[in-house]
Amino acid sequence: xxxxxxxxxxxxxxxxxxxxxxxxxxxxxxxxxxxxxxxxxxxxxxxxxxxxxxxxxxxxxxxxxxxxxxxxxxxxxxxxxxxxxxxxxxxxxxxxxxxxxxxxxxxxxxxxxxxxxxxxxxxxxxxxxxxxxxxxxxxxxxxxxxxxxxxxxxxxxxxxxxxxxxxxxxxxxxxxxxxxxxxxxxxxxxxxxxxxxxxxxxxxxxxxxxxxxxxxxxxxxxxxxxxxxxxxxxxxxxxxxxxxxxxxxxxxxxxxxxxxxxxxxxxxxxxxxxxxxxxxxxxxxxxxxxxxxxxxxxxxxxxxxxxxxxxxxxxxxxxxxxxxxxxxxxxxxxxxxxxxxxxxxxxxxxxxxxxxxxxxxxxxxxxxxxxxxxxxxxxxxxxxxxxxxxxxxxxxxxxxxxxxxxxxxxxxxxxxxxxxxxxxxxxxxxxxxxxxxxxxxxxxxxxxxxxxxxxxxxxxxxxxxxxxxxxxxxxxxxxxxxxxxxxxxxxxxxxxxxxxxxxxxxxxxxxxxxxxxxxxxxx
Amino acid sequence: xxxxxxxxxxxxxxxxxxxxxxxxxxxxxxxxxxxxxxxxxxxxxxxxxxxxxxxxxxxxxxxxxxxxxxxxxxxxxxxxxxxxxxxxxxxxxxxxxxxxxxxxxxxxxxxxxxxxxxxxxxxxxxxxxxxxxxxxxxxxxxxxxxxxxxxxxxxxxxx
Numbered sequence: 001x002x003x004x005x006x007x008x009x010x011x012x013x014x015x016x017x018x019x020x021x022x023x024x025x026x027x028x029x030x031x032x033x034x035x036x037x038x039x040x041x042x043x044x045x046x047x048x049x050x051x052x053x054x055x056x057x058x059x060x061x062x063x064x065x066x067x068x069x070x071x072x073x074x075x076x077x078x079x080x081x082x083x084x085x086x087x088x089x090x091x092x093x094x095x096x097x098x099x100x101x102x103x104x105x106x107x108x109x110x111x112x113x114x115x116x117x118x119x120x121x122x123x124x125x126x127x128x129x130x131x132x133x134x135x136x137x138x139x140x141x142x143x144x145x146x147x148x149x150x151x152x153x154x155x156x157x158x159x160x161x162x163x164x165x166x167x168x169x170x171x172x173x174x175x176x177x178x179x180x181x182x183x184x185x186x187x188x189x190x191x192x193x194x195x196x197x198x199x200x201x202x203x204x205x206x207x208x209x210x211x212x213x214x215x216x217x218x219x220x221x222x223x224x225x226x227x228x229x230x231x232x233x234x235x236x237x238x239x240x241x242x243x244x245x246x247x248x249x250x251x252x253x254x255x256x257x258x259x260x261x262x263x264x265x266x267x268x269x270x271x272x273x274x275x276x277x278x279x280x281x282x283x284x285x286x287x288x289x290x291x292x293x294x295x296x297x298x299x300x301x302x303x304x305x306x307x308x309x310x311x312x313x314x315x316x317x318x319x320x321x322x323x324x325x326x327x328x329x330x331x332x333x334x335x336x337x338x339x340x341x342x343x344x345x346x347x348x349x350x351x352x353x354x355x356x357x358x359x360x361x362x363x364x365x366x367x368x369x370x371x372x373x374x375x376x377x378x379x380x381x382x383x384x385x386x387x388x389x390x391x392x393x394x395x396x397x398x399x400x401x402x403x404x405x406x407x408x409x410x411x412x413x414x415x416x417x418x419x420x421x422x423x424x425x426x427x428x429x430x431x432x433x434x435x436x437x438x439x440x441x442x443x444x445x446x447x448x449x450x451x452x453x454x455x456x457x458x459x460x461x462x463x464x465x466x467x468x469x470x471x472x473x474x475x476x477x478x479x480x481x482x483x484x485x486x487x488x489x490x491x492x493x494x495x496x497x498x499x500x501x502x503x504x505x506x507x508x509x510x511x512x513x514x515x516x517x518x519x520x521x522x523x
Numbered sequence: 524x525x526x527x528x529x530x531x532x533x534x535x536x537x538x539x540x541x542x543x544x545x546x547x548x549x550x551x552x553x554x555x556x557x558x559x560x561x562x563x564x565x566x567x568x569x570x571x572x573x574x575x576x577x578x579x580x581x582x583x584x585x586x587x588x589x590x591x592x593x594x595x596x597x598x599x600x601x602x603x604x605x606x607x608x609x610x611x612x613x614x615x616x617x618x619x620x621x622x623x624x625x626x627x628x629x630x631x632x633x634x635x636x637x638x639x640x641x642x643x644x645x646x647x648x649x650x651x652x653x654x655x656x657x658x659x660x661x662x663x664x665x666x667x668x669x670x671x672x673x674x675x676x677x678x679x680x681x682x
Contacts, residue, residue: 019665020602023536027601031547104577 043418047425050413051244059238060231062460066115066472068479072151074121074168074192076159076183077175078133081197082124085172085224086136088467089117091148093132094139106141108462114142115468115475118151123162125283126301128276130155157283159183163190170478173197174224176304177311179289181206185213188221193478195471197224198324199316199498200491204520207495214488220477223486223494225324226470230457232399232428236329239401239426245388246409249367251330253322254382255314255374263376264317265350267302275302299350306351312502313353314374322372322384323497324486325395330386332370334496334513335361337523340505346377352506359501372501391425397457400424496520531662534652535600535610541649542613543597549590556586564623565630572623592616600656603666610657617650 039045048054073089075082086092090109092100100106118140122133137153139145156162159179163171163186170193173183181201187194194214200223201207214221227233239245257263267275279296287301291309294300304310305317326332342357355377361370373382383394390407394400403410405421419425457466473484500511500520510523549555557575561582564572575581596616599609624630626640638645656662663669 013669016665017603017667017669019532020536020539020604020667023540023601024598027540027543031544031551035551 046418047413050418053426056235056238059234060459061234063112063462063464063469063472065112066476066479068116070151071115071117071475071478072120072167072169073117073172074123074156074162074165074170075119075133075137075172075174076123076162077173077179077197078122078124078129078136079174082129082133082172082174083136084467085174085195085197085471086119086133087141088465088471089119090115090141091119091136092139092141093135094145097139097141101141105456105463105465108464109468110141112462113464113468113472115472117475118148118153120151120153121156121162121165121168122153123156123159125157125287126277127281158286160186163187163192168192170195170220170475176287177316178202178291178309181210182289184210184221188213188217188219191219193220193474195222195224195474196491198320199312199494201495201499202310202312202316204496204499204503207492207499208518210495211488211492214491220474220484221488221491222470222474222477222484223324223491224467224470225321225328225486226466227321227325228328228485229464229466229469229473230397231459232395232397232457233325233328235428236393236395236399239393240329240386244391244401244409245386245393246390246404246407247367248330248386248388249369250387251326251332251368251370252383252385252387253319253326253370253372254384255318255322255372255376256379256381257376258379260347262379263347263350263355264305264353265303265347267299274298277301303350306347306353308352308506312498314357314376315359315498315501315505318374319359319372319501320494320498323370323494324490325384326370326386327490327493328485329395330368332363332366332368333493334515335363335370335500336365337362337510337512338497338500338504339510340501342374342505354505357505359504361497361501397455398427398429400427528661528664531656531659532603532665535603535606535656535662535666538613538649538652538656539597539600539602539609541597542593543601546590546593546595546597549586550594556582557589558582560620561585561623566622566625566627568619568623589616603663603668604671606663606666606668607657610653610662614650614653614657617646617653621646621650 075086078086087096088109090113101110119133119137122130122137124130124133134153134155138148140148154165154167156165162168171183171187173180173187173194173196175183177199180196180199184194184196184200200210260268269275275298277298282296282301284296284301288294294309300307300310305313311317338359338361340357340359342354344352344354346355347353353376355375357372357374359372361372363369384396385392385394389404390409391401391403394402402424403414403419403421405414407414410419410425413419413425414421455466456463457469458464459469470486476482477484496513500513503509503520503522504511507522512521512523514521561572561576575585592612593616596609596613599605600613621644626642626644628641663672
């Protein structure tokens with residue numbers, strides 16, 4: 001006979017009704033056991049402890065608000081890059097702004113990125129580009145054009161008119177490359193600060209005169225290599241400071257693209273139509289400048305990077321970014337010898353640019369070789385990798401460190417199976433949260449994605465346009481003093497390296513840097 | 524009858540255990556987010572999923588509701604309390620998971636190594652089991668609902 005409770009439920013039913021309690025208890029015990037097991041076997045935490053990674057992310061500098069007087073900027077050359085630079089400053093054509101504003105890419109800049117600049121001058125030899133520049137300068141992204149309307153923008157038909165105008169404090173040079181050095185010299189001599197797009201030089205002799213003028217002036221000069229502003233770069237710098245890669249003998253830089261546009265064939269649009277512009281709307285003589293006189297050519301106007309008359313081709317366009325990134329990280333400087341080879345196998349009807357290019361830069365005194373391998377007919381991506389005896393680090397927008405199976409530094413961790421030579425032991429993903437090092441230490445199965453780190457970076461929980469940060473550094477130095485990261489010393493080294501590689505390819509010889517005479521020799 | 528009842532109760536409890544642990548795991552790992560799951564969404568709900576992902580406040584609400592929904596449903600099933608509501612809630616939640624990422628032809632999740640599915644996956648099977656539990660009073664045995672229904676002077680295997 002069973003005893004009934006006051007409410008008419010017998011003990012047996014009560015026990016049955018409470019059958020879930022021991023089950024819950026069992027689940028609770030299992031959860032506690034699992035948590036204890038996970039804590040003990042947390043590979044991420046163990047790697048962090050073993051390598052002392054706790055403070056690694058402190059290497060990423062927070063972004064501070066810009067304060068100070070208004071800076072009035074003039075832009076020379078308002079092609080695609082000119083528009084991007086204006087956007088980085090906080091100016092967009094209204095229609096482009098309306099299309100972009102909801103996407104999230106401008107959020108950080110709108111919220112915290114007011115640089116207190118006005119674009120008051122536009123100089124372009126092509127009417128259409130100049131008009132687009134004027135419309136862009138008239139619409140700032142912070143007040144929807146109210147601020148911009150208080151600072152009227154003027155079109156200049158000649159660069160010298162713009163730099164002689166006292167209403168311009170600083171100049172951005174984003175023309176085709178063969179004007180960069182002379183424009184920089186002229187602007188600095190006119191007392192303007194200069195932000196110059198890469199590449200600073202086209203021919204060797206320009207390096208020395210530009211260096212002398214910039215170096216002997218008080219004006220602030222910044223070259224347009226925005227990569228050092230990324231979070232990944234700052235962490236890479238810290239990793240190198242901690243000497244985790246061991247002895248470094250090889251640095252590999254690469255370019256892979258596979259489209260006519262990627263090969264700078266840009267005089268036709270995506271539908272195959274020839275882009276606008278003719279001898280009436282383009283001041284062709286001024287566009288050519290010191291370059292050999294040729295009849296107006298829409299091909300040359302838009303696809304100028306492919307012609308050695310106006311550019312050093314792949315060296316100036318993309319290797320310059322690669323070199324600056326590794327030179328900023330490793331302070332490699334100027335190599336002793338350079339040799340380039342390659343050929344134009346696919347895009348034979350367009351200028352001089354090779355489709356496949358390999359260049360070796362030798363630094364015997366530093367016991368180091370830098371290589372650049374470019375392929376414009378394959379988009380199979382290769383990284384920018386620094387090979388050390390203990391680990392290899394690939395750096396772009398993302399960063400990964402892969403331990404070497406023969407490493408002495410990591411022998412213990414390898415032996416204990418905590419890290420694996422086939423997988424990154426540390427990685428930062430593009431756009432991921434990097435507030436904590438736990439986000440960066442990866443399991444052996446983690447996938448990773450690398451880009452060149454030239455578009456955006458995540459700092460302080462916000463996604464920033466890297467070019468915006470690079471221009472901000474230049475403007476901060478103008479206001480507060482200091483030297484930007486891509487200063488004239490770095491630009492000089494880069495100019496020499498590009499000229500050595502370019503001469504080697506064009507003249508089919510090896511080049512040597514005579515450090516006493518500070519001149520390039522052909523061998 | 525006893526076997527039928529016992530199996531049904533066991534089914535209720537193991538599904539409850541599974542769902543409860545899913546919820547507790549998410550609670551113990553605050554870095555977890557439905558983002559990756561929603562990002563992979565491929566069928567009729569992919570547009571809603573994109574909207575949820577693009578709006579941090581919405582995504583955060585989804586994460587909190589999902590975590591606590593799983594915990595409450597799991598507790599209800601393990602303890603046999605509000606069994607019908609818990610089962611129907613669990614069914615609805617699992618059906619949503621299924622519809623956000625159904626194993627239809629051409630919608631296979633890349634990198635999945637857990638099993639092979641065509642139209643039907645374990646999420647859908649678990650959802651249908653919960654539907655069965657919801658409408659079968661026998662499943663309320665060995666649960667707190669026995670006390671609720673006893674008080675109403677009703678046999679435990681009837682509503």
